[in-house]
Structures are given as structure tokens and as C-alpha cells.
Amino acid sequence: MISSNTYKKASLSAAIALSLFVSACGSDNDNKTATPEPVEPPVVPTPVNYEYMVKVVNLTTAQPMSPVAVVLHNEGKLWEIGMPASTALENLAESGDNSAVLSETMVLSGQSGASPLPPGMSETITVSIEDTMPSSISIATMLVNTNDAFTGVTAKDISNLAVNESISLLTSSYDSGTEKNSELMATIPGPAAGGEGYNEMRDDVDYVAMHPGVVTKDDGLAQSVLTQDHRFDNPTLSITITRVE
Amino acid sequence: MKFNKTIAALMLATSSIAANAQQLEVTVTNLTQGMHYTPLIIAAHTADASLYKLGETASPELQAMAEGGDISGLSTMLTGVNADMVANPAGGLLAPAQSTTAMLDTADGNMYLSIASMLLPTNDAFVALNGWKIPSEAGTYKVMxxxxxxxxEANDELIIMGGGAPGTPGIPAAPGGNAGTGGTGVTSMEANTTVHVHRGNLGDDDLTGGTSDVDNTVHRWLNPVASVTIVVK
Incomplete structure (x- = not known):
């Protein structure tokens, strides 16, 4: 273990030194028109692998969660309070389909959970990337017996996470603001309703905020297909991020 | 009263000490999707002062803020104990999912941060930070x-003109313009008359009748309802 770590550190410093050298050459070239100085062919550094194990636990009573999206990135956020949801997030929050989130341009590396995550169940999702140390991780999943509720974390800083260290989080639930919380059977895709998932029409406030919770027919929303079982409180998801490489 | 002692102690303490101990940048974000915040009060004060104590009866100053959004009483009280204060940094209501930032220079000894604002539409719900110890180390801190x-006040959930005056039942306003009328009243009793964690609006699905004037799909909330980012310079 120790020798392997030392080796990785050494090759990482080599990679940093190399990049400094290259950028120094670049700035020289801006000032001179002369041919670049010959560069010794560098020893190709062994690729450095950054790997994270993400354990998620669904803490709700009766809200299955859509396959959990885990993405590594350096820039951007999956969502921001007060801003309209991206189309990718709208898709995830209304239908549980995480494919658009996983292919967002900011994503350096992404991984989906194997299947929907039932209440009370846990899953470990491994995500990795070669050579680029990611500064942030984002995680998102839909509470599928809702119109557009999701939970997770956006742009969590992992730049200081050392190998074998972990971060634990309990996350609250958000509302993508893209679909009214009508709780009508036709509008909820989860097993409680079997209704529609994504619809490009935005008929709600069109900004992301914390979710107010579901009302349900048992608590005064006569048109709701949901029952008292589907209510939830925060937090809804437990997340443990461990850097393994 | 307690404050008189505090003032005397402060006068002794501040006579020989530099004015500014810390500079804070305080950003408050309304995390809810459907609740407005009345003008915020943000203050740094000593360990002896507090806006309220959980499980104890609210002061008239806190009551005026929680029932009607009036922070003048709290402001006077805080001035009386030499607190450092920013009143109404958003210049009015803080809309759902919006943020406001205030700069606060604190005097030596004012090491505790408190924040308060009423939630609309409610009878007497408020969001608050109550005596959070300001770290001495520079950095960025986040509190939910x-x-x-x-x-x-009983949470009758009826929107009534003049409902913001202390002792007058009713919700003074629904700034989102998305509440109803004609409710019969959710309750006329207040089971717990001390400061406690709010159980949330009940609301109903009838905008022209029912028991409540607030909309159960819009005006409910789950905690946390605000995030505060504090940058200690």
C-alpha cells in the first residue's frame, strides 16, 4: 500500500512538473517567433486513477428513488436554488431518467445506479476517472411517487478528500419547479400512479427550491393519487463518499 | 431588567476596547418554493442577549415580528444591548428561493449571531438563527x-386585513397572490404557547372555502427553510 501510494505521488508530481514546463514553453512562444526549443521526449507518466465509492441509502417510507446519477466534474452545478432547472435535471426530476444528466457537458465521468433504489435499500456506486483529479461530485435521484421531487447534492467539494477518507451527508429534497405538484395520477410516473414522466411544458414556478413535501389525499388534497405512506420529511437520502484510489 | 445589567457590563467592557472585532458577510437564502420572508433582522450580540428561548414565552418584540413582520421592537431591544445590526438587507420581502447579503462589522464581545424574519403566509411562523457563536477563525461557514x-397566535390560516397586529388573529398577507379566501379557520387554539418548532401550514385544496386560506400544494414547507452563509473576514 505505502509503496504504491508513494509511487502514485511521484508520478503525479512528475505530471505537474511536466505541465508547468509545457505552459512555460507556451508563454515563450507568445513573445518570440523563433522555433521552439527542442523538448526532451518526456517519459510518459503512468495514468493516475481517481476512484470514489458512493454508498446511498433511501431513507423514505414509500418513495422509490430513480437510478442514482453520480457525476464527477470541475465546473458547474446540477442545480442552483432560485435558478430554472436545466432540461437534463427536469428530465431526471419528472421522469427519473438520468441519461441527460450523465451526459451534461460539464461531466468528466458519470455512473448510474444499477436500478431504482427502493425505500430502505442501499447501493454502492463506483465512479472513477483517469489523470484529472475532480474537484466536485454531484449526485441526483428522483423521488418517483411525486411530480418533480429529487434529492442529492450538487457540486460537493471533494478536492481535499484523501485516499481512504470519506464524507457523509444527509440530503434534503428539492423541487425542480418545472411541474405543478398536482399529485394527479396522470402526472406521477412512480408505481403509486403509473402516469406520465417527462413533459417539456413548464407549468410551475420555474425555479429550483426545497420541496414542500407531498400533501396526499389523506391530508387534504382530494385529487391526489398519493396516500399517507408517500409523505416524506428531510432528510431523504444518506450519502457516503469514499475515495478508494 | 436583564438588559440593564448587560448594558452596564457592556459600557465597562467597551470603554477600553477597539471598536471592530470582526467583519462578517452574511448571505441568507430563502430555500422555500412558496413562502415569502418579511424584512430580516441580522445582529451580532453578547452571550447574554437572545431573540427568544425555545420552550419559553415569546417577548412582545418577537411576537410583533412573528405575527406581523415588524422588526422595530427587536431592533430597539438589540440597540439597547449595543448589538451590531443590519435591518432589512433585502429592502423589503425576500421572495421564495432568493438570497440577500449583508455586511456586518461586529464590536468586540458581540460574538453571537442572530437572524429573524416572519414567513408569509402564516399566522406566526418565523425563520431564525438564535445566538450562533461566530467563529474567531476567518473562513466561510454554512448554517441551515x-x-x-x-x-x-392560533394558526387559523385565515388571511385577514390587519391580521399582523399582535393579538389580532389572522395572516396579514399572502405576497405571492396565490392564496384563497373564505376559509372557516383551521383552529382557534394554540396548544403550545411557547416558542417551538413549527408544524407547518396545513392548507387545503379549496381556494374559495374549506378551513384554510392557504394552498396545501404551494404554502407548505419542510425544514430547513433557509441557509445562511457566513464569511468571517
Missing amino acids: LNAYDAGT
């Missing part, structure tokens, strides 16, 4: 806030 019930 819950919603509390002042315990001073």
Missing part, C-alpha cells in the same frame, strides 16, 4: 435554519 412558531 428551521421554521419556528412563536406560540402567540
Whole structure:
């Protein structure tokens, strides 16, 4: 273990030194028109692998969660309070389909959970990337017996996470603001309703905020297909991020 | 009263000490999707002062803020104990999912941060930070806030002109313009008359009748209802 770590550190410093050298050459070239100085062919550094194990636990009573999206990135956020949801997030929050989130341009590396995550169940999702140390991780999943509720974390800083260290989080639930919380059977895709998932029409406030919770027919929303079982409180998801490489 | 002692102690303490101990940048974000915040009060004060104590009766100053959004009483009280204060940094209401930032220079000894604002539409719900110890180390800190019930008014959930005056039942306003009328009243009793964690609006699905004037799909919330980012310079 120790020798392997030392080796990785050494090759990482080599990679940093190399990049400094290259950028120094670049700035020289801006000032001179002369041919670049010959560069010794560098020893190709062994690729450095950054790997994270993400354990998620669904803490709700009766809200299955859509396959959990885990993405590594350096820039951007999956969502921001007060801003309209991206189309990718709208898709995830209304239908549980995480494919658009996983292919967002900011994503350096992404991984989906194997299947929907039932209440009370846990899953470990491994995500990795070669050579680029990611500064942030984002995680998102839909509470599928809702119109557009999701939970997770956006742009969590992992730049200081050392190998074998972990971060634990309990996350609250958000509302993508893209679909009214009508709780009508036709509008909820989860097993409680079997209704529609994504619809490009935005008929709600069109900004992301914390979710107010579901009302349900048992608590005064006569048109709701949901029952008292589907209510939830925060937090809804437990997340443990461990850097393994 | 207690404050008189505090003032005397402060006068002794501040006579020989530099004015500014810390500079804070305080950003408050309304995390809810459907609740407005009345003008915020943000203050740094000593360990002896507090806006309220959980499980105790609200002061008249807190009641005026929680029932009607009036921070003048709290402001006077805080001035009386030499607190450093920013009143109404958003210049009015803080809309759902919006943020406001205030700069606060604190005097030596004012090492505790408190924040308060009423949630609309409610009878007497407020969001608050109550005496958070300001770290001495420079850095960025984040705190999540819950919603509390002042315990001073029954949560009838009826929108009534003049409902913001202390002791007058009713919700003074629904700034989103998305509440109803004609409710018969959710309750006329306040079971817990001390400051406690708010149970949330009940609301109903009838905008022209029912028991409540607030909309159960719009005006409910789950904690936390606000996040506060504090940059200690």
C-alpha cells in the first residue's frame, strides 16, 4: 500500500512538473517567433486513477428513488436554488431518467445506479476517472411517487478528500419547479400512479427550491393519487463518499 | 431588567476596547418554493442577549415580528444591548428561493449571531438563527435554519386585513397572490404557547372555502427553510 501510494505521488508530481514546463514553453512562444526549443521526449507518466465509492441509502417510507446519477466534474452545478432547472435535471426530476444528466457537458465521468433504489435499500456506486483529479461530485435521484421531487447534492467539494477518507451527508429534497405538484395520477410516473414522466411544458414556478413535501389525499388534497405512506420529511437520502484510489 | 445589567457590563467592557472585532458577510437564502420572508433582522450580540428561548414565552418584540413582520421592537431591544445590526438587507420581502447579503462589522464581545424574519403566509411562523457563536477563525461557514412558531397566535390560516397586529388573529398577507379566501379557520387554539418548532401550514385544496386560506400544494414547507452563509473576514 505505502509503496504504491508513494509511487502514485511521484508520478503525479512528475505530471505537474511536466505541465508547468509545457505552459512555460507556451508563454515563450507568445513573445518570440523563433522555433521552439527542442523538448526532451518526456517519459510518459503512468495514468493516475481517481476512484470514489458512493454508498446511498433511501431513507423514505414509500418513495422509490430513480437510478442514482453520480457525476464527477470541475465546473458547474446540477442545480442552483432560485435558478430554472436545466432540461437534463427536469428530465431526471419528472421522469427519473438520468441519461441527460450523465451526459451534461460539464461531466468528466458519470455512473448510474444499477436500478431504482427502493425505500430502505442501499447501493454502492463506483465512479472513477483517469489523470484529472475532480474537484466536485454531484449526485441526483428522483423521488418517483411525486411530480418533480429529487434529492442529492450538487457540486460537493471533494478536492481535499484523501485516499481512504470519506464524507457523509444527509440530503434534503428539492423541487425542480418545472411541474405543478398536482399529485394527479396522470402526472406521477412512480408505481403509486403509473402516469406520465417527462413533459417539456413548464407549468410551475420555474425555479429550483426545497420541496414542500407531498400533501396526499389523506391530508387534504382530494385529487391526489398519493396516500399517507408517500409523505416524506428531510432528510431523504444518506450519502457516503469514499475515495478508494 | 436583564438588559440593564448587560448594558452596564457592556459600557465597562467597551470603554477600553477597539471598536471592530470582526467583519462578517452574511448571505441568507430563502430555500422555500412558496413562502415569502418579511424584512430580516441580522445582529451580532453578547452571550447574554437572545431573540427568544425555545420552550419559553415569546417577548412582545418577537411576537410583533412573528405575527406581523415588524422588526422595530427587536431592533430597539438589540440597540439597547449595543448589538451590531443590519435591518432589512433585502429592502423589503425576500421572495421564495432568493438570497440577500449583508455586511456586518461586529464590536468586540458581540460574538453571537442572530437572524429573524416572519414567513408569509402564516399566522406566526418565523425563520431564525438564535445566538450562533461566530467563529474567531476567518473562513466561510454554512448554517441551515428551521421554521419556528412563536406560540402567540392560533394558526387559523385565515388571511385577514390587519391580521399582523399582535393579538389580532389572522395572516396579514399572502405576497405571492396565490392564496384563497373564505376559509372557516383551521383552529382557534394554540396548544403550545411557547416558542417551538413549527408544524407547518396545513392548507387545503379549496381556494374559495374549506378551513384554510392557504394552498396545501404551494404554502407548505419542510425544514430547513433557509441557509445562511457566513464569511468571517
